[in-house]
Amino acid sequence: MTPTAPSLPRLTPQELIAFEDDIAHEFNEARIKAPVHLTSGNEEALIAIFRDVAPADWVLCSWRSHYQCLLKGVPPDRLKAEIMAGRSISLCFPEYRVLSSAIVTGVLPIAVGIAMAIQRAGGANRVHCFMGEMTAETGAAHECMKYARQWDLPVHWIVEDNGRSVCTDTRQVWNTPTLSHEGHHDPRVTHYAYRSRYPHAGAGKRVQF
Ligand SMILES: Cc1ncc(C[n+]2csc(CCOP(=O)(O)OP(=O)(O)O)c2C)c(N)n1
Numbered sequence: 001m002t003p004t005a006p007s008l009p010r011l012t013p014q015e016l017i018a019f020e021d022d023i024a025h026e027f028n029e030a031r032i033k034a035p036v037h038l039t040s041g042n043e044e045a046l047i048a049i050f051r052d053v054a055p056a057d058w059v060l061c062s063w064r065s066h067y068q069c070l071l072k073g074v075p076p077d078r079l080k081a082e083i084m085a086g087r088s089i090s091l092c093f094p095e096y097r098v099l100s101s102a103i104v105t106g107v108l109p110i111a112v113g114i115a116m117a118i119q120r121a122g123g124a125n126r127v128h129c130f131m132g133e134m135t136a137e138t139g140a141a142h143e144c145m146k147y148a149r150q151w152d153l154p155v156h157w158i159v160e161d162n163g164r165s166v167c168t169d170t171r172q173v174w175n176t177p178t179l180s181h182e183g184h185h186d187p188r189v190t191h192y193a194y195r196s197r198y199p200h201a202g203a204g205k206r207v208q209f
Helices: 013-028 043-050 066-071 076-084 108-121 139-150 170-174
Strands: 058-061 098-100 127-132 155-161 189-193
Touching: 013 043, 013 066, 013 076, 043 066, 043 189, 058 066, 058 108, 066 076, 108 127, 108 139, 108 155, 139 155
Parallel strands: 058 098, 058 127, 127 155, 155 189
Antiparallel strands: none
16 A cells, blocks of 8 residues: 655644634534544644655554654644544544544554564554553563564554543552653664643533434
8 A cells, every 4th residue: 555645744733722612613513423532731732753754664553643653744734524423532534644542542553564564574564553651561461562572573662651541540440650661772662751631531511422
């Protein structure tokens, strides 16, 4: 499959924020009949990460993926149409090499499988797999990361640490001030911390679907 984006767009933090603000408005006006998971405060971090993402690379995401889709080259109007149709929670654009799952850890074994296929084909492209910090603490995440490391698979794992698993403090759950991927210097893992002004899901208003 040939990626349709010859080069990735250079978006500014303001453009990302404006897109998410527009979706928040649509959601609060009850024009989206399905959950949305919005983000903020991580624009600079994601823009920096995407400087190292090639058009032929795969980007795998969770339920919270609007920024990643935009940065991977999905046209904003196409992305918005999918969100308005109720598919924000599991956005997939294979032609842009973006896949998402709303299942905690859902994309992690898929990242391993794609990376294995790339390695067997002798490809030079990579997989960038995004996950929340609670997802990164699960057994499935540890196994996928260990397998990819041991087999030298071309996966870059990105742990997006907003401190919370829905409404629960992740560090409190594990009774530790330091999570598994903080302060380590594994070049295959990027950990960044951010605080979002949006709740886990929705845009702050209770909306009846
Ligand atoms: C297998 C499974 N269990 C539970 C859920 C419900 N759920 C959705 S998001 C989430 C918390 C994930 O926290 P984290 O990985 O830190 O991601 P964040 O949403 O904070 O970015 C949970 C438990 C789910 N989607 N899938």
